Amino acid sequence: MSSIATITIAPRAAERHVPSEAAIQDAGLAKQRIEPASASARALPRWVRRASGPIALVLLWHIASVTGALPGEVLAGPSTVISSAVKLFQTGELQAAIWVSLVRVLIGLAIGGTVGVALAVLAGLFRIGEDLIDATMQMARTLPHVALIPLLIIWSGIGEAPKIALIALGTAFPLYLNVYAGIRNVDSTLIEAGRTLGLSRAAMIRHVVLPAALPSALVGLRYSLGVAWLSLVFGEQINATAGIGYLMATAREFFQTDVIVVCLVVYALLGLAVDFTVRTLEKVFLAWRPAFSGT
Template sequence: MSVTESPGIYVPPAPTRRAAPAGRVRLVPAHARGRGLPRWLRRTSGPVALVALWHIASVTGVLPAEVLAGPATVVSSAARLIATGELQQAIVVSLGRAMAGLALGGTVGVLLALASGLTRLGEDLVDAPMQMLRTVPNVALIPLLIIWFGIGEAPKIALIALATAFPLYLNVYAGIRGVDQTLIEAGRTLGLGRAGLVRHVVLPGALPNALVGLRYSLGIAWLALVFGEQINATAGVGYLMANAREFFQTDVIVVCLVVYAILGLAVDMVVRTLERIFLAWRPSFTGA
């Protein structure tokens, strides 16, 4: 008698296998599914459509050349300025001013944020004056800057430094004070002293805010540069724009505006690259 036939002995039936499906269906995450046009094409379609509308309005006479030159005229003027070397020289001068002002203002803003964010005494001494000064319009300080520094390069760089210091101060200060207290307690549990906590916990935790502040400061640097280069400038993109304004050359003005926009986009891409490098540990939402 087999085991299965023995009385009083229960043998469970052998497990049955499910039939394998004829074809496997691969699940694709939602963010990896195709969405028609490539992303780079979708991102460039907006500016291309805007330029096309601008060209059509210029050709049909809806937008007179006296009001705004057409894209063809602007491209021709840009080629002429590049051929003579004026545009390259102006870009180098303006970029140097912006970076010098950002380096000065950013250094001061970060140091003040560290003093205010890491110590209560620093907060009491620094934060209130910074909150008052940041509400003062930077353009209103131009007469004082001219009196203090003359009409050379110093007031231009000082104006950019003042404009860029406050965004970095606010964001770095908020980043330091926004570090999770649980991480601080974990660091103390692991035996980190005050210096170790600042180096390994507080500063890395404040880095995302610091990079956001850097992006804001870079954008404001170009705005301050436009005003700064109106102070008796003899070179730079703002100087080209001021000369074009005197002779009603809207094509040159548009070229200068496009240069400002391209420079701003270029430095913003640099900051985005820094974010990808230094914040690779942080998962982020990339859009639905």
């Protein structure tokens, strides 16, 4: 008769008893969240540090104006600028100008962004699209779009069309470049994993390629918004009858440096606002993507 040996198998590490969270806390080993040194109680809040630069700049500007180092004829002081901004706000000129300029930027961004993203998707997903589109876009993006203002005036007059077209041209290329690069830089491992799972081509594009390209697309959107406001400054010099650029042009004729500074500050604040909007979108849509946030 053959004897039957009894073999005792030790439990694997994954099957061993793991202390519960309550047991760990009872043992005095409560979990502690590790905070970076910059987030310690002794550190200043981030909003204070972020605001310190602009505040210091305004203080230096005020001191230079009060001491006479910066004459009012060259650049009005902060108090004069604030007073002019209040007057423009009370008369309603400032709100009307902001609204007109904002509408122009949004329309131009919608047109240019749609064209840029559509061409980038075609060139990024399909080789024939790359062959037909990419070379033309790479040549066209090197042209300074501001230099096209004379042609835009000849083609579409001096109304709203050349202003919006200028913004659309300025915003299309950054979005095209970033979306195209985002699609082509998708990790090939993800593509192979999708094929292994049996994803169709449409499902692969929807669930793998486009989500992986989204970070680059949002970077392109931030850059395009900056170019949009820069294009607006030039576009509103084309026989504008309303908008922030129109206020600047009128103030230039009368050497009103305070109004010019008000318009520049409004441009900067609007740019900051739209950049904050894109940052918020990044936090919402890229919550799944761990990223370095500084130390």
